[in-house]
Amino acid sequence: MKRIVKKISLGLMMIQFPFLGFSQEAIKNNQHDFDPVMYRQGSVYRAASGIPGPEYWQNEADYKIEVTLDDVAHTVTGSVTLTYRNNSPEDLNYIWMYLEQNRFKADSRGTLTTPISGNRYSGDTDGGYTITRLEAKTGKGKVSNSYKVTDTRMQVIFNKPIAANGGTATVKVDFSYKIPRSGMDRMGQQDTDNGIIYSLAQWYPRVAVYDDVKGWNTEPYLGAGEFYCEYGDFDYKITVPYNHIVAASGKLMNEKEVMTKVQIERMRKAEKSQERVYIIAPDEVTDYKNIRPKQEGTITWHFSMKNTRDVAFASSKAFVWDAAKIDLPSGNKCVAQSVYPIEVSGDEAWGRSTEYTKASIEFYSKKWFEYPYISAVNVASNVGGMEYPGLSFCSMRAKGGGLYGVTNHEFGHNWFPMIVGSNERLYPWMDEGFNTFINNHLHLEFNNGEYLDMYKRARQGLEYYTSSTREGIDTYPDVVNTRNLGHTAYYKPALGLAILREYILGPERFDFAFRDYIHNWAFKHPQPSDFFNAMENATGENLNWFWRGWFYGNKNIDLALTGVYQQREGYIIVLDNMGEIPMPVQMRVVFDDGSTEDMTLPVEIWQRGDQWNHFFRTDKTIKSVRIDPDMLIPDINGSNDTWPKDFYNK
Structure with a gap:
């Protein structure tokens, strides 16, 4: 009897728990896809909610700079005084500064890691800094002259540490260098009919960022990797030949000394005009007697810019100069300006530069965050396209949609990374990708869709996503194959934000979160985890x-509709996730009577596995079903998106 009871009990157990007593594999699920993608725990410095924490800090860097540009020797000579404030909780015995002109030396790391065939970031190799004096001092301590140069970095060592929580130091450096003709598509010289245009960037020794994540950020300046800069105030003076015009970041402080009375009157008119006003018209460029306040020697232009991470400038005797008012939401004063040579001054080219600049600044100010600077200057340059706070270099040869596109892109960078100061050298997707995303929105609206053909759609360029040579967004810019950089830094991350906005979250939820991220990290240094936490x-x-799926690695989206089976009171729709990235499933059902019904299944249907059966209740007859009917996601295999399979190809 006892034995019988045991057998019955065991039998009941097998009925209730059929997996007991047999060797079976555990059921595989997809929970790993939904687990945290990186360490994202909050701290007093960076909150888990994706905002700066209650003890967030960053250091400050103020600069006073005086330089002279020699247009015969093609050199810059001058001095910089850095005032550095250590807001970190640690004393600093030294600081690191960047000497990025050293990239243009034959033995620089950037030169030695450039392919023999060259690339966009090839540059001159006969340049580099000459440092003639360095003095470093903390508080009332002794002056130190100790420094070490390693490629594009310089370590400045103090006799006494910079005190934590607000201690200051000053570093004075006298320097000179030869202006490269080919400056890695970021600076250099452009020949024109009436003289050289000098585009000057990375033009002074500047401090590296010391943060709570890595300490000193000292990645060398190699090529594709751009910049990571501290915020501060700039006061700088540029001495040039008397017949040069200087266009620069920030506010011109001495216009009465460098502009004629007529030019100043024209600028006042431009500041109130919706249309461009010439400060120097095409037929005036070479009339130095009437357009320059001096007729010999040199002249000094004085600029100032507050709370910025950098400044840049251009100088030439060949400039046409025009300007127009920028309308900001708050009513703050702002002006768009353009400088360019006579030969590209027509309305099919640079004659519309100020219009494009004005439209870009106004759109992004209204949509995301108000532009914080007093001017936005577009410079015709040897540079294809490069951004600095309040100033952009764009190709002199660009025209029409090409000039519109590069102007829109470069001024969009004032939001990423000039306002939201991410680390471009490590995470280009946080500036190039985010900027490309916001550019796409302006394409839709500018001048009633004049350049709508520049709008990028989700299923354009799908061949890249299945290419054997593709690389992930997380690939560092100096490591990625140059041919892939457009995808890893620009298009794929931009498409990722578009998928979030249009397909996953919807515009209202996305826009609220994205604006919040910009607002909270304006003039600060977010990391990828801060962005992820903020959006979530x-x-x-x-x-x-x-x-995990889109921003890290090479995974792809491939949702499949593998069957539609009629049942009592409706249909069973069979779905498969044949790719490696789970996604919500948007579907459009078309009925025999011509009516349609849209539905969305949440991403959680894929947590347990890669197949899902959905019961669709209806008393109508289904004619066809389609996944992602508006083609908002880059599904790599569109042939399995419909039922019947060939319905949409008929």
Whole structure:
């Protein structure tokens, strides 16, 4: 009897728990896809909600600079005084500064890592800094002359540490260098009919960023990797030949000394005009007697810019100069300006530069965050396109849609990374990708869609996503194959934000979160984890599955509709995730009577596995079903998106 009871009990157990007593594999699920993509725990410095923490700090860097540009020797000579404030909780025995002109030396790391065939970031190799004096001092301590130069970095060592929590130091450096003709598509010289245009960037020794994540950020300046800069105030003077015009970041402080009375009157008119006003018209460029306040020697232009991470300038005797008012939401004063040579001054080219600049600044100010600077200057240059706070270099040869596109892109960078100061040298997707995303929105609206053909759609360029040579967004810019940089830094991250906005979250939820991220990190230094945390907290969504799949590695989207089976009171729709990235499933059902019904299944259907059966209740007859009917995601295999399979190809 006892034995019988045992057998019955065991039998009941097998009925209730059929997996007991047999060797079976555990059921595989996809939970890993939904787990945190990286260490994202908050701290007193960076909150888990994706905002700066209650003890967030960053150091400050103020600069006073005086330089002279020699247009015979093609050199810059001058001095910089850095006032550095250490807001970190640690004393600093030394600081690191960047000497980025050293990239233009034959033995620089950037030169030695450039392919023999060259690339966009090839540059001159006969340049580099000459440092003639360095004095470093903390508080009332002794002056130190100790420094070490390693490639594009310089370590400045103090006799007494810079005190934590607000201690200051000053570093004075006298320097000179030869202006490269080919400056890695970021600076250099452009020949024109009436003289050289000098585009000057990375033109003074500047301090590296010391932050709570890495300490000193000292990645060498090699090529594709751009910049990571501290914020501060700039006061700088540029001495040039008397017949030069200087266009620069920030506010011109001495216009009465460098502009004629007529030019100043024209600028006042431009500041109130919706249309461009010539400060120097095309037929005036070479009339130095009437357009320059001096007729010999040199002249000094004085500029100032507050709370910025950098400044840049251009100088030439060949400039046409025009300007127009920028309308900001708050009513703050701002002016768009353009400088360019006579030969490209027509309305099919640079004659519309100020219009494009004005439209870009106004659109992004209204949509995301108000432009914080007093002017926006577009410079016709040897540079294809490069951005600095309040100033852009764009190709002199650009025209029409090409000039519109590069102007829109470069001025969009004032939001990423000039306002939101991410680390471009490590995470280009946080500036290039985010900027490309906001550029796409302006394409839709500018001048009633004049350049709508520049709008990028989700299923353009799908061949890249299945290429054997593709690389992930997380690939560092100096490591990535130059041919892939456009995808890894620009298009793929921009498309990722578009997928979030249009397909996953919807415009209202996305825009609220994205604006919040910009506002909270304006003039600060966010990391990737800060962005991820900010978007998840503000939208209320676990998006780990998307960050991991789209921003890290080479995974792809391939949702499939593998069957539609009629049942009593409706249909069973069979779905498969044949790719490696789970996604919500948007579907459009078309009925025999011509009516349609849209539905969205949440991403969580893929947590347990890669197949899902959905019961669709209806008393109508289904004619066809389509996944992603508006083609908002880059599904790599569109042939399995419909039922019947060939319905949409008929």
